[in-house]
Amino acid sequence: MSDPIHVTLPGDAGSLRSLKAGTEVLLSGRVFTARDATHIRIVAELGETGRLPYDLAGETLFYAGPTPPAAGRPAGAVGPTTAARMDAWTPALLKAGIVATIGKGARGDSVRTACMMHGAVYLAAVGGAAALLATHVVGAETIAYPELGTEALVRLELDRLPVWVAIDVWGHDLYALARQSSAEEMSP
C-alpha cells in the first residue's frame, strides 16, 4: 500500500475530491462531532433558515460521541459511530455544504449518490480504536447543544487522525469493493 496522504481541514478539503476509495489519509485540522441527536437539531435549523448553522458549510462532520477528558487529552476515547444511522439526514447536509463525513461501516446508496452529486466524500476510521484515535485529537470546544451531553456539537482539532476514503466523489464504495475482492481471493 502507498503512503498515506496528509490532509488538513478545512483548507485542503478540496484535495479530498481527488482521492479514490481505499486511499489512506492522515487528517489534521478541524472537524465537528455530530451523532443522531445532533443531526436532528442541525437539520431542524437548516429547515428553518435554509442554511447550515454554526458556519458548518465547507466543514466535516465526525460521527462520534467522545468520552470526557482523560490522560491529559481532550477526550479519553473518541472514535467513529455507525454512519448508516445518519444516512437519512446526510444527503440534505451534503447539499447544504458539508464536504466530508467520518464514521464507520457501510452506507446506503442515497449517500453514495449524494457524494457524487455534491463532490463530497465519506471517510472511514477504525471502530473500536478510540483510545488510539484520541491521541490524534489535540483540542475540543463545545459549539452548540451542550445539553445533549456526548451528543453536543463539538469542534475537534485533529493531528494526523488515520482514516480511509470509503466513498469517493466518483461513487466508489470501499466497503463493497474490498468485500468483493476479498471474497473472491478467499473463494476456493
Add this chain to the structure above:
Amino acid sequence: MVRSADIARAAHAAIVEAATTLRPDVREALERARAAEPSPRGREVIGQLLENASIACRDGVPLCQDTGTVWVWIELGADECPGGDLQAAVDDAVRSAYRQHALRMSVVVDALGDRTNTGDNTPAFVDVTLRPGSGATVHVMLKGGGSDNASALAMLDPSAGAEGITRFVIDTVSAKATGACPPLVVGVGVGGTFDTVGKLAKKALLRPVGRPAGSPAAAALEKRLLAEINALGIGPAGLGGMATALAVHVTTAPCHIAAMPVAVNLGCSAMRSVTVEVA
C-alpha cells in the same frame, strides 16, 4: 454471606476493568487473526486495535468511546439473601464507576418518549438467576450500540434445521457486520422461548473466545458458521479481509416441539466482559 453492597463493589471494579482492559483471550485471538490475515489493510486495522488496547491499559482510558450499557448477570447461590435494594446498589456502582473513570454516559430515559440522557449511565440491566449453594458469580458486560444494534432474532420452524439457522446467522452478519466493529465474536442462541433466546446469545459471548461449545452439534455448527462468515470478505473494520469473526459461540437450550428460536448477538472486537466470584 453475600450482601448487595458486595455485589455492587464487584460490579464497580468489573466495569472499570472491562472498559479499559482488553480480555487476554480477546487479545490473543486478535494476534492470531493478524498473523493469519491475508489483507494488508486488514492487518493494519488489527494492528490499530492492538495498539489501542495498549494505550487504553497504559493510560487507564476507555478502549472505546462507546462505554456501553451495563449488563450485570448475577448467578446467586440460593443460600444467600443479599438484602437491601440490589438494583439501587448496582445503579450506584454504575454511577460512581462512570463518573470517577470518565466513561461515556450513553443511556436515555425512555426509548420512545423522553430521549434525554440519564446523565449517569443508569439504569444497569440486571439479571439474577439462582444456583444451588452459597456465593455469587457476577458477570459484567459493557455493550456498545454498534454491536448490540447489529443483532437479530427469528422464530424459525423446526424444519429449518441447522441449514436455516446458518442462513439466518450469515444473513445477519452479512447485513450488519461493518457497523459492529469486526473482527467480531458472534453469539448465537438456539432454543428456549422468544424472551430467553436473546439472553442465550448474549451469554454465549461470555465464553473464552474460540472455546468450542460442549455439545458436539453446537460445536459443529460453530465451526461451519465461522468458516462461512470468514469467507464473506468483510474483514477487520469491514474494510476487506478474512477476519470478519474471531469466533462463533453457539449456546443451545430446550424448546417447544413446534419451535426453533434463534438469536444473534454480535460482540465487537473489544468484547468487554469481566466475571468475578463473590464469596
